[in-house]
Each structure stands twice: as structure tokens, then as C-alpha cells.
Amino acid sequence: MNSELFWTLLKPVHPMAAGFCRKLTGDRDEGDDLYQDGLLAALRNFDTLRDEATFRPWLFRILINRYKNRQRSGWWRRRITLNTEVVEHDRKVNPQDEYNSRRWLQRALSALSPEDRALIVLYEIEGWPVAELAATFGRPAGTIKTRLRRARRKMRETLERFMPRPGTEIIIDEVPYALQRSKAADK
């Protein structure tokens, strides 16, 4: 196993991959944990990489698979991650706004399957082109576009449910949340 080559190839990808894991999990510690876990798996299987040019999609594929496995292993505890950690933030942005924005994002992402979640993070946040997503996920570009469209709609619908209606909101940490309404009430 050529360990040095692995670390050399990882160097340019590292900030994006580490950030991707944090965004994917919605939690800094959990993201770092996922990243290290994924790197360990990648290092062990480095021999299976045939073309060094495909290192990035190969690594991300491993990270996404590890994430899927982690999500599956917690299937009985279906928790919604609410990121309340203190994060380093851009001084130009109001920390309260940034915090709220993260909470809404996690709320919207929690409605997606692990793979769709990875797709949205890579496309919308990391700015990957559809062609590279298609190569990483091993699916045609048309399928990727359809899944992105569906995922966006699902995120919108999820937030819609949580958006306050007049007289139904509650305030938590100065953020207004909609009280859960039953489906019958919505009808």
C-alpha cells in the first residue's frame, strides 16, 4: 500500500472533503468523526483505486457510503439533529442569522435520504457539476437532475410544515417554529 501517495492525493481535496462531512452530518464533531472513519476505510482500500485521476469521486463515494451506513445503524433512534454548537463564523454575518439558517437547513436536510442529502450538499453547497455527481454516484446525469429537483421540492415542503402560521408559532431561542399540525387539521 502506497500510503504517501494517498496523503499526497488527499492534500488538495482535504478542505472540501472535511467540510463536506461536517455539512452532511450537520455536526462538527460527527462530521470529523465520519471523515476520519472514511479516510481509514479509503486508506485500507487504496489498492482498489485504479486511476489516480478519479481519486476525488472515489474518496467521496467512500465517505457517502460510510455516512449511509452510519445513518442505517441509527435507524431505531430517528433523531433530528439540531445543531446548537458554537461555530466559527464570518464576522460580517450576524451570528444569530447564521445559527438560524443552519437550523433551517438541518431541518430541511433531515427530510432527505442519506444519498439525496449528499447530492444536495455536493451540488448546492460545494458546487459540483452534474457530470461529476453522475460519475460519483454511478447514475445518468438525467437521473441526478431529477433527484435534485425532487430533493429541493421535499426540502421546501418540509420547511413549509415548520413555518409558523399566524397564531400557531412558538419561539425557541428567539426562532419562531410552527406548532405541529395534524394532517386532518391541514385538510
Next chain:
Amino acid sequence: MRCKEVKQRISENAGVLDRDVDEHIRACPACKRAAQAALMVQNALNAARGAEPVLPLSAVRERVEAAAKRHEHKTPLEKLMSKINEACHARPRLWAGLGAALVVFLFLTLIPFSYSRTVGYQVTVSGVGGNLDISPELLAATLSTVGYEDISISRSSEDDSDGYTFANLSTKEEAEDVAETFTVLAANPGQPEVKPIRENVTWSLLAQAVDKVVDKVVDGKPKTLKMRFDKHKIIINQEEIDGTIFSVDLSDEQVRDAIEKVLTHHGVSLDEISVAVVTDTPKAIRKISLRLPDSTSADGAKPHIDLYLADSVVGAVFEDGDDQVRFENFIEITFPDKELNGHSIFLKVPLKPVDSLKAKER
């Protein structure tokens, strides 16, 4: 513009609304809400863009290589346990299912339960008329001629009637057979009662189930076809067959087809037995021959049975080695047992010789 179309456009172009959509959402609160949500999603995604400070690669490398080293120093057992642990985490539902299946299997195989199993059958006949003077020895000898050699028979006498008990019968069919034989032999046979002999055991549920299933499995044992002939019907394996196959209006071919259909229905392959039907018009006798392939069994039994039908009387004729002809109305045909590599036909319980048929045939 309809709400569905508006919501679709909102999802696709969050934050950038064209004039039509804008006009619609001003008038439609539901679409306005959808547009707000789409905008929130877009804003949240925009806010998440950009690189945030991450751990330096050197620190990550140190941790990953330490973890890799720890993994390399694990004993084979630890590595195996680690792999199992990983597999369990990767497919928790699958492993939970397998675990549950294992628990159920262990429960079925290891936990014993009290179980009453049938080890044999006995036939009891009470209230047999006093004029029947058959000793148990004579009964045993009679039954041995029709294939039941190990039956234990006891007789009890009460006032002017006798009671008989036939034990050591392995199957219910055998017991019913013996009861029927006795009914034929005795003028006033009383009421034969077939009872299972039960034994209490403590077995696991799986062993109990296997025991029950094994009783039912006939595969590997010779197939038995019991045929009883009555005036207007054939009874095969206790199932009554429509008597229309005896109709004089039917052609020989139709009768043959009907019999073949009945045999096939009872699991008999037409490779194992051939059916021939011939009508002797002057004598008004229809002869039906059931023939097994040209081989004789180890016990020398004949490989064919002929049935004669005439004037709504049915009988079977069996030609034994001395060219004697006997008529039976109850035959049991045992089909090939692969291990024996042969065939046998057992004739059971001679009943009423059909003299008229015998005369006509001659």
C-alpha cells in the same frame, strides 16, 4: 396559472420568480407560503456555502494512521469481532432479523415441551356375537395371509359376547384394514373401534414438528392404491369415483380415459400402470386390465389385475400361479419402490366370488 405549476416553478427557480408566478403568489396565500419556504431553503443553502476552517491535514493524518496501526496490531479474533461489529452497524436490520431468527431457532430446537405422540394403533371390537368361534391364533393366521404378520390379538369374553383387541398396528390405514377384515369374517362383528396408542415424550417443538411431518411423508415408500369395487362405483383410496365409467353407453376408449384420469388424479403415473379396456359384446362383459410393466416382484405376485364389468356387477379377477381364478372386490396395488426395483400386487380379503361372471368368462 394553477397552484401546482406555480409550486413546481418555485421549487425549480427558488428566489427568482417570474412575473406570472409573482402575480399568482400575491393572490394565493398557499403559494406565497411555498415561495417563502423555497426562499428559506435557498438562503440556508447560500449561507452554508463557502469553506469553513477544518482540522489541518497533518492532525487528521496522525489520527488516521494511529487508528490504522491499532487495527494492524489487533489479534485475528479482534479483527473478526471488529468486522462483525462493522457489518452489524452497516446492516442493522438484516442482523437484527438474523439474530431474531437465531433466537427463534434455538427456542424451537432447545426448549423441550411435553408432547403426546402416536406410536401405533389398535383395534378393539366388543359385543361380538357368541356364534363366532375364532381363536386369536386362527385370526392371527388369517391376517398373516393378507400381509399382517406381527399383530398381537387378544380376546376377552363377557356373558354371551366376545371382545377382540388387535394391537401392534403401525398406521391408521392398517388398523382400518384389519377392522374391515374382521367385519367380513365375523357374522355379527360388533363395532370395531380404531384407537391411536399414544406415548408422552418431552421434545423440542422442532422435533415434534418433524415427527408429525415424517408421519405424513410417503416419498420413498411404495405408493399404495387401494381400490374397492361396488355395483356402481369404484372407491380409490377411500374416495368414491363417479359410477358413470361403468355405463354401457360409453366406448372402451372413453372408459379407458376415465380410468386413466382417476389413476392420474391419485398420483399414479401411466408409465407405472397401463390400462386396457375391451368389451366382449356377445357376452356383455367389459374387461378392464390394469397391467404393471413386465416384471414380477420378489414375492412372485402377479403383475396384473383384470376387472370385469357386466350387468352392473363389478369384480376383479386374479389368476394365480395354479391357473385358478378367484374374484375379488377389494384389491390393493403397491406401486414400485425404487429400492426394491420391482412391483408387487397384494390381494386382500376375499369377499364374494362373482360366480355369474366367472361362468360367463369361461
